[in-house]
Amino acid sequence: VQLQASGGGLVQAGDSLRLSCAVSGSSFSYYNLGWFRQAPGKEREFVAVITWSDTDYGAYYADSVKDRFTISRDNTKNMVYLQMNNLTPSDTAVYYCAVDSSGSGSYYYRAGSADYDGMDYWGKGTQVTVSS
DSSP states (O other), X not given: OOEEEEOOEEEETXXXXXXXXXXXXXXXXXXXXXXXXXXXXXXXXXXXXXXXXXXXXXXEEOTTTTTTEEEEEETTTTEEEEEEOSOOGGGOEEEEEEEETTSOOEEEEETTEEEEEOOOEEOOOEEEEEEO
């Protein structure tokens, strides 16, 4: 499985940006797909995940992006997206798309923060910079 993220850039606070991630793999429809980010000097953190489903996808978010970011997927194009609205300087980071190829990973809370355990493939990341 290979992933290629794109769509990052330099924007101002309050702007929107849409990240895209192209994913190879014949079983795309059964992957759970996620976005993570890493800010300078900080550990990588969970942003959002969208699960696979035969009927209705589930989408889960970090508290810091809930109601501003939306994750979506297009199984016909093997793409996953992250629509980011009302961006703030604290959103500045390298954003990584990731795949849970087993589709059986876990979304959970630990120490007050949401996270996802089970991603086994990662893209190279795309830089998002938000100026104040």
